Amino acid sequence: MDAILGDCSLEHLRKRTSHKWRTYAPDVLPVFVAEMDFDPAEEIKDAIRAALTAGDLGYPHKGELGEAFAEFAADRLGGWTPAPDLIFAIPDVMTGIAEFIQAITGPRGGVVINPPVYAPFFFRLELADRRIVQAPLAAADGSYELDLDALDRALREPGVGAYLLCNPHNPVGRVWSRDQLTAIADLCDRRGVPVLVDEIHAPLVLPGARHVPFHTLDHPAARRAVVFTSASKGWNIPGLKCGIAVAGDQRAAAILDQRWDALLGSHLGVHASIAALRNARPWLDAVVRQIEANTRLLGTLLPEHLPGARYRPPEASFLAWIDCREMELGDDPAAEFLARGKVALSSGPDFGTEGLGFARLNIGTSPELIGEAVRRMALAVNG
Numbered sequence: 001m002d003a004i005l006g007d008c009s010l011e012h013l014r015k016r017t018s019h020k021w022r023t024y025a026p027d028v029l030p031v032f033v034a035e036m037d038f039d040p041a042e043e044i045k046d047a048i049r050a051a052l053t054a055g056d057l058g059y060p061h062k063g064e065l066g067e068a069f070a071e072f073a074a075d076r077l078g079g080w081t082p083a084p085d086l087i088f089a090i091p092d093v094m095t096g097i098a099e100f101i102q103a104i105t106g107p108r109g110g111v112v113i114n115p116p117v118y119a120p121f122f123f124r125l126e127l128a129d130r131r132i133v134q135a136p137l138a139a140a141d142g143s144y145e146l147d148l149d150a151l152d153r154a155l156r157e158p159g160v161g162a163y164l165l166c167n168p169h170n171p172v173g174r175v176w177s178r179d180q181l182t183a184i185a186d187l188c189d190r191r192g193v194p195v196l197v198d199e200i201h202a203p204l205v206l207p208g209a210r211h212v213p214f215h216t217l218d219h220p221a222a223r224r225a226v227v228f229t230s231a232s233k234g235w236n237i238p239g240l241k242c243g244i245a246v247a248g249d250q251r252a253a254a255i256l257d258q259r260w261d262a263l264l265g266s267h268l269g270v271h272a273s274i275a276a277l278r279n280a281r282p283w284l285d286a287v288v289r290q291i292e293a294n295t296r297l298l299g300t301l302l303p304e305h306l307p308g309a310r311y312r313p314p315e316a317s318f319l320a321w322i323d324c325r326e327m328e329l330g331d332d333p334a335a336e337f338l339a340r341g342k343v344a345l346s347s348g349p350d351f352g353t354e355g356l357g358f359a360r361l362n363i364g365t366s367p368e369l370i371g372e373a374v375r376r377m378a379l380a381v382n383g
């Protein structure tokens with residue numbers, strides 16, 4: 001591993017007290033929640049130290065976050081040039097999405113999503129009394145595609161007021177193409193449904209895939225869309241509470257502006273995000289190189305130790321979606337891995353009924369810990 005990522009030793013990691021490291025007993029290896037194990041970028045630590053020294057711990061002001069994100073997007077996200085004044089600091093992606101959806105839909109309003117998908121897409125919106133309308137991805141031979149017919153049917157359901165797209169997709173790891181995004185934009189435009197896009201995993205697109213920011217489509221649906229993203233996944237700083245919302249037009253900007261109080265994040269998060277986007281790109285590059293190597297490592301370890309597991313390497317990010325159905329571990333293989341192997345993966349069914357028989361493994365760590373996770377999974381299966 002690149003020295004700037006640290007060594008991911010368990011001795012060091014177990015000193016952490018975050019959700020990942022405190023949810024299970026110390027003899028369980030946690031590979032569930034989407035936190036990586038690498039040491040934080042020095043540039044981020046410097047920015048936080050400078051803020052602490054200055055006593056700069058007040059309510060957040062976005063400062064140069066808009067400019068920093070626009071520079072990063074132009075350089076690293078397909079030449080996207082969002083206007084800084086349409087870029088907002090938010091506490092996190094899910095709060096931004098939930099607030100925005102509550103602004104544009106009424107109680108019991110329908111929100112279309114593509115399961116299997118990130119669990120809070122279901123429960124966070126249900127808690128806000130919105131109705132989830134499912135347009136499942138099409139699955140064939142372990143590969144997932146958008147099902148445009150299913151999407152169109154869902155968009156036409158009465159009361160649907162928003163479509164929440166995940167690109168890159170968690171958990172299946174797909175990065176949707178420009179043609180697919182254009183087809184989505186056409187459908188949503190025809191049905192009059194606004195598009196919200198969660199692009200939080202975009203900084204972690206792996207070599208071979210190309211992320212197309214939704215706002216780079218030359219399309220009326222893209223101009224009305226709102227994109228939600230963050231430095232929190234790419235640079236592993238979710239605890240610092242700063243996400244980014246990019247409004248497509250002034251109307252969306254006004255909705256975000258009016259809700260400034262509900263959307264206050266952390267000022268330290270703003271500092272950290274600016275440092276990440278501007279200065280910590282070599283760290284991000286080292287992470288992407290490591291994840292790519294890890295996807296290949298998993299591709300050799302699984303057939304060796306768990307021949308019944310099916311896995312297609314993700315096109316982006318550090319989450320491996322593993323089909324365990326051949327191993328007959330029941331609907332929730334993660335429960336078996338935990339009980340019998342002391343390794344905590346994310347439960348497939350949390351991502352929707354399409355996730356029955358699946359589990360999600362976090363590979364944002366060292367090759368050694370991936371080996372250890374697979375060893376424990378194999379122990380659960382083989383005894």
Ligand SMILES: Cc1ncc(COP(=O)(O)O)c(C=O)c1O
Pocket residue numbers: 034091092093094095118166170198200201230232238243
């Ligand atoms: C697709 C997706 N959206 C949102 C989030 C959470 O982001 P935040 O902490 O900014 O709400 C995650 C975290 O794993 C995610 O995978």
